[in-house]
Amino acid sequence: MTIENGEERLTEAKAASVPVFGYELIRDVLIGDLLGADAEDVLYWGGKAIARRFPCTDTEELSSFFQEAGWGIIYLIKETKNERLYRLSGGLTERRFELQASPSFTLESGFVAEQMSAHFNREAEAVYQLHKKSKHVDITVKWE
Numbered sequence: 794m795t796i797e798n799g800e801e802r803l804t805e806a807k808a809a810s811v812p813v814f815g816y817e818l819i820r821d822v823l824i825g826d827l828l829g830a831d832a833e834d835v836l837y838w839g840g841k842a843i844a845r846r847f848p849c850t851d852t853e854e855l856s857s858f859f860q861e862a863g864w865g866i867i868y869l870i871k872e873t874k875n876e877r878l879y880r881l882s883g884g885l886t887e888r889r890f891e892l893q894a895s896p897s898f899t900l901e902s903g904f905v906a907e908q909m910s911a912h913f914n915r916e917a918e919a920v921y922q923l924h925k926k927s928k929h930v931d932i933t934v935k936w937e
Contacts, residue, residue, distance in 0.1 A: 840903025882929040
């Protein structure tokens with residue numbers, strides 16, 4: 794394989810995408826049907842597991858991961874000694890608000906919690922708050 798072919802394949806891989814509808818079927822329909830009432834808890838712990846496999850060293854990497862994963866645009870709003878507030882927005886986030894009465898963001902919350910846990914070397918937990926009118930989500934992460 795030549796360097797040009799390798800670069801071409803890398804570019805093609807980055808350009809490849811999954812239709813949003815396919816993602817929604819798995820995330821919001823299939824997982825919910827399979828797990829029932831446990832879906833939110835499993836997604837939260839799943840987010841933590843994903844974070845351990847894909848560590849982000851700073852907010853910029855966290856933001857890049859969210860965009861590449863198709864989870865939306867995340868950015869830091871506020872930071873204190875034991876807490877961070879992130880805002881999640883963007884096209885896919887807004888779409889989830891349009892299609893669901895109360896979309897779940899436990900996967901994203903678990904992911905952020907585990908990233909902060911690794912970063913600060915402390916147990917961290919996260920909760921999210923829906924803002925239906927403005928179609929964004931606030932994720933609050935706290936640690937001791």
